[in-house]
Amino acid sequence: xxxxxxxxxxxxxxxxxxxxxxxxxxxxxxxxxxxxxxxxxxxxxxxxxxxxxxxxxxxxxxxxxxxxxxxxxxxxxxxxxxxxxxxxxxxxxxxxxxxxxxxxxxxxxxxxxxxxxxxxxxxxxxxxxxxxxxxxxxxxxxxxxxxxxxxxxxxxxxxxxxxxxxxxxxxxxxxxxxxxxxxxxxxxxxxxxxxxxxxxxxxxxxxxxxxxxxxxxxxxxxxxxxxxxxxxxxxxxxxxxxxxxxxxxxxxxxxxxxxxxxxxxxxxxxxxxxxxxxxxxxxxxxxxxxxxxx
Amino acid sequence: xxxxxxxxxxxxxxxxxxxxxxxxxxxxxxxxxxxxxxxxxxxxxxxxxxxxxxxxxxxxxxxxxxxxxxxxxxxxxxxxxxxxxxxxxxxxxxxxxxxxxxxxxxxxxxxxxxxxxxxxxxxxxxxxxxxxxxxxxxxxxxxxxxxxxxxxxxxxxxxxxxxxxxxxxxxxxxxxxxxxxxxxxxxxxxxxxxxxxxxxxxxxxxxxxxxxxxxxxxxxxxxxxxxxxxxxxxxxxxxxxxxxxxxxxxxxxxxxxxxxxxxxxxxxxxxxxxxxxxxxxxxxxxxxxxxxxxxxxxxxxxxxxxxxxxxxxxxxxxxxxxxxxxxxxxxxxxxxxxxxxxxxxxxxxxxxxxxxxxxxxxxxxxxxxxxxxxxxxxxxxxxxxxxxxxxxxxxxxxxxxxxxxxxxxxxxxxxxxxxxxxxxxxxxxxxxxxxxxxxxx
Numbered sequence: 001x002x003x004x005x006x007x008x009x010x011x012x013x014x015x016x017x018x019x020x021x022x023x024x025x026x027x028x029x030x031x032x033x034x035x036x037x038x039x040x041x042x043x044x045x046x047x048x049x050x051x052x053x054x055x056x057x058x059x060x061x062x063x064x065x066x067x068x069x070x071x072x073x074x075x076x077x078x079x080x081x082x083x084x085x086x087x088x089x090x091x092x093x094x095x096x097x098x099x100x101x102x103x104x105x106x107x108x109x110x111x112x113x114x115x116x117x118x119x120x121x122x123x124x125x126x127x128x129x130x131x132x133x134x135x136x137x138x139x140x141x142x143x144x145x146x147x148x149x150x151x152x153x154x155x156x157x158x159x160x161x162x163x164x165x166x167x168x169x170x171x172x173x174x175x176x177x178x179x180x181x182x183x184x185x186x187x188x189x190x191x192x193x194x195x196x197x198x199x200x201x202x203x204x205x206x207x208x209x210x211x212x213x214x215x216x217x218x219x220x221x222x223x224x225x226x227x228x229x230x231x232x233x234x235x236x237x238x239x240x241x242x243x244x245x246x247x248x249x250x251x252x253x254x255x256x257x258x259x260x261x262x263x264x265x266x267x268x269x270x271x272x273x274x275x276x277x278x279x280x281x282x283x284x285x286x287x288x289x290x291x292x293x294x
Numbered sequence: 295x296x297x298x299x300x301x302x303x304x305x306x307x308x309x310x311x312x313x314x315x316x317x318x319x320x321x322x323x324x325x326x327x328x329x330x331x332x333x334x335x336x337x338x339x340x341x342x343x344x345x346x347x348x349x350x351x352x353x354x355x356x357x358x359x360x361x362x363x364x365x366x367x368x369x370x371x372x373x374x375x376x377x378x379x380x381x382x383x384x385x386x387x388x389x390x391x392x393x394x395x396x397x398x399x400x401x402x403x404x405x406x407x408x409x410x411x412x413x414x415x416x417x418x419x420x421x422x423x424x425x426x427x428x429x430x431x432x433x434x435x436x437x438x439x440x441x442x443x444x445x446x447x448x449x450x451x452x453x454x455x456x457x458x459x460x461x462x463x464x465x466x467x468x469x470x471x472x473x474x475x476x477x478x479x480x481x482x483x484x485x486x487x488x489x490x491x492x493x494x495x496x497x498x499x500x501x502x503x504x505x506x507x508x509x510x511x512x513x514x515x516x517x518x519x520x521x522x523x524x525x526x527x528x529x530x531x532x533x534x535x536x537x538x539x540x541x542x543x544x545x546x547x548x549x550x551x552x553x554x555x556x557x558x559x560x561x562x563x564x565x566x567x568x569x570x571x572x573x574x575x576x577x578x579x580x581x582x583x584x585x586x587x588x589x590x591x592x593x594x595x596x597x598x599x600x601x602x603x604x605x606x607x608x609x610x611x612x613x614x615x616x617x618x619x620x621x622x623x624x625x626x627x628x629x630x631x632x633x634x635x636x637x638x639x640x641x642x643x644x645x646x647x648x649x650x651x652x653x654x655x656x657x658x659x660x661x662x663x664x665x666x667x668x669x670x671x672x673x674x675x676x677x678x679x680x681x682x683x684x685x686x687x688x689x690x691x692x693x694x695x696x697x698x699x700x701x702x703x704x705x706x707x708x709x710x711x712x713x714x715x716x717x718x719x720x721x722x723x724x725x726x727x728x729x730x731x732x733x734x735x
Contacts, residue, residue, distance in 0.1 A: 015715065046714060052585060055712035070710075074588035086717075088582050090518065101515040105586040 001049060002065060003157040004154050005030055005184040006051055007053040011060035013043075013050050020046045022062070022208045028184050028201075030151070031109040033175075035216075036188040037287055042205040044087055044188040048156050051186075052082060064152065081150035085157045087141040095125035095132070095140050099147075107116070108146035117173065121166065135162050142170065155187035159194055167191075171198050190282040202283070204290060210248030211290060223286045224260045228253040235293070238272060256289035301363075301382035306352040308359035314657045315351025319344045321648070349390065353418050356386050356509075357425030364485040376480050384472065387422055390414035409458070409461040416468050425476065429490045494627050504646030519582045521572060521605070539613065543620045559678035562613075562634060563671040566642035569609075572602045573649025581713035595708040597699075602646045610639050633686040637674050640693035641667075647697050653711045663700075 006028035013021040028034050049055060051062045052076065053069035053240065062069040067075045068150060072080075089098055095118075103109040104157045118125060120137040142158060154188045159167045164214060189195045195202070204212040204221055230251045238246060244256040251274075261277065269276040281289065307313050330337025360383055398410035413495030479485075539562070576598035583589075589597065617631055631632045648667060652660060657722075670689065677685030 013714075049714045049717075054581065054584065055714035056710050071590065074583075077588065078584055080585055082585050093518075100510050101518055102511045105583075105588070106516045150338065189594050 003030075004028065004063070005032075005065060006186060007061075008051060009052065009061045009075075011047075011062055012058045013046055013055070014058045019058075020208050021050065021057075024208075024210045025060075026203060026210055026213050028152075028186060029173045030184055031182045032201050033041065033185045033199050034187070034201045034203055035073065035195035036186065036205065037192065037195060037283075038185065038188070038201045038205030038290060040190075043208040044205055045156050046187065048188060049156055049203065050163045052080070052154060061082070073234045078148065079151040081148065081153045082146035083138075083145045083155045083158050085160070087128045087137050089137060089141060091130040093129065094128050095123055098123065098140065099144065100128060102144045103147060104110045108148050110147060110149050113149065113183075114143055117143045118147065119171070124133065135166060136161060139166065139170075149181065149183075151183055153183060153185045153187075155185070158187055158188060159189060159191060167194060192287055204287065208292060219286060220280060222260060223256065223258050223281055223289065224278040224284070225251075225281055225289070226255045226257055226260075226268075227277045227279060228255065228272060228274045228278075230272060234272070234274070256292070258290075298382045298385070300379050300384050302379060304363065305356040305382060305386050307378060308362070309355050310657070312351050312355055312359075314661055316346055318661065320352060322347060351359040353386065353390065353530045354421055355425060356383075357422035358428065360422070361426045361428070361485065364479075366553075369725055380476055380479055382733060383422060387419045390418050390612070399700035406461070408465065408491045412465045412468060416464055418729050419468060419471065423471075428517065439470060471593045489653055492671050516587060516589075516597055520579050520594075521601060539616060559634060559637070559675045562638045563641055563674050565638045567645050567667070567671060569602070569606060569642040570649040572605060573598070573646040574652055575649075576602065577650055577653045577708075577711070578709070578713075578716045581716065584713065591708050591711055592705065598650060602650070603643075605713060606639070606646060608637065611640070613638060630681065633683070636690050637678060637693075639688060640690045642735055644693045644697040644700065647700035651700050651707055653704075653707045654715055667696075707727070 004027040006022050006026075008026050011021060013023040024047065036047065038042050051064065051069060052059050052127065053062070053064070053072055056070050065079060066074060067073055067076045076194070090101075093101070097112065101112075103114070111233065117139075123136055123139050124132070124141065129140070138158070138160070139162070142155075144154060145155070159170055162170060175198060177196070184197075187195075187198075196216070199216055201214060202212065202216050203210055223244070228234065230253070232246050233251055234253050236248075238248070238253060238255060240255050240257055242258045242260070244258055244284070246255045247253065262278065263275050265278060307316065322340055324344075326339070326341025326344055328337070329340055343424060353387045358380065361450040363497065364379060391414045394414050395407060399408045420428070510659070543578075580598060587594065614631075614635055617634070618628065621628055643683050667669060670692065674689050675684075678688055
């Protein structure tokens, strides 16, 4: 089994009385492209930042490349690239100066890659950062995170400020860079379609808890929407195990179910005296269903 | 009306420091009332302190809160948002005039009501505008004082003193100023940021590292990230400190002698207290290099510490050269300079360590620490003003011991520094305000 690039064990984080992360246990292996999904305030940014050692966990452990996140060695840090949700660029500098100041920290800085990305993304490097648009700032922050070809790339809402064309270009670039080098990418996004396009694994956060982690395909196979057409009026709860949401209208009901096993279909149809049809769901629908109260 | 009242409440209690100030002021008022039974003068002093603390906690940052609430452009679409904001700001500005007006009306004799109503409103309004237009506005009062002072020195009859203008003129000025502000505020396509050109030029002067060589050493990059030279909002302390010292040196050169040594000392001490900002900024900015720099948390602390000590040494040298030059030019004795420089340096070092240690806000401890520091500055001004050698010695020793203690606290806090807590708040955190305003219109 390969060494985990990122691992969290029973990780919790509180700010005063407010518990933001609750008992999170998760790992990311080399080559994983993991999308972190959650509503606003679910704890995505806090999770990423605790994993990166920006703050101590209240309990549990966070490790990167086998080292405790709060005490990362120089070697481990050189293998990490990070783009925060709000870029942390220095307004008074030009893009060129910011690039120079950042590149000196890394022995493995790839000038060619940085130049190529700057040219492809058309970032005006001679302008002061204060005068760049939010999208240009975001692109510059991405170049700074990718320039040293990190083994772990952590991106917090990386495409939020980009236009659709730049978003597609960025995602293509992300897949090129990660696919060829067995790099691990951990990124959060509100844009489910982007996440669906780039990620092979998903972590779904709800109220600070990790309610799903695993392969994206497995998630899609596991969560389905059942259309139940009864021969007589359906009443009350249908009592379907692992139901996420349930809507009953007369003889027709739709139920979103997690951990669905297709072999249960016939058994359920017999029990309810109804026709049951399972509809596969896209990630966006799954996300909505996972957040719907029963 | 409810939304305007809600906005007033936000302006007066929006920052946590305001709420702690209100709590501390309430405690002081109650303590003063109780103490008055035992010792009326002491009780009156504590009570007055509580009232002043209450007023300053509530009113001083109100302009800043109002600016922060005004900034998001999306708020323009909230119904009557700007009008409600303006109404709330006016109410806050007028609030101090109510008690002073009542007191003046009830006072025996012919107490003038108009000055009692106009002057508090004028002062509060000025504070609101200064904080609203920061950082561009910070040079305005300083510039006005220097220019008016120099003009009055040149020709005392040319510019009458404020008190000679009379409350009627002050009231007209106040109304005109609010009308101008309202006309701008209600129509401005966007609010802020308010960077003055002069400040941006000053920033460039301070930003030595902006002229980067072709090959940048890691140390230069670290300094550029840790220190506030590149951030317009963070260089304002340098400008205030520098401006104060220039004003003092100009006053010495013009007047020939420091007529009020206590005032000169206090101004120097305020300039020293501004050393708090570099330490505080470095603690926050270290987040930028945590993942990049090959340094642990403690090594980052040591880098920040070495940087501010270097910065303070340069400033102390500039201070010494400036004062020595001014004293020599006016044939003044140099002996009083030594204690002044010693106190300014020790208090600057202490302020910087307090800033470095303030990596997370622990309200009561930090407020107590800052309170004790400010009290020590007051004592310093008194000791320097009276030429008390023993007092100066005590103060320098006290500041040095406190700096050692604060360094120990800072090291302990940096080991577990939480940059998630110090992350700047997102603009969408105030979205609830829009919902509130929309819901009630």
